[in-house]
Amino acid sequence: MLILALSTGLRYGELIGLCSNDLDFKNNRIKVYRQWQYKEGGGFDKLN
DSSP states (O other): OHHHHHHHOOOHHHHHTOOGGGEETTTTEEOOOEEEOTTTTSOEEEOO
């Protein structure tokens, strides 16, 4: 996760929200749909 964070610039909450189906190795893309709301008491929230 550290290498992914350093190479992509994703924030902590976005990294925690990733699932295996969000990684597209064929097209070299990462889809970020949700993030962990650790400051607001927890839980996942969809990104705007």
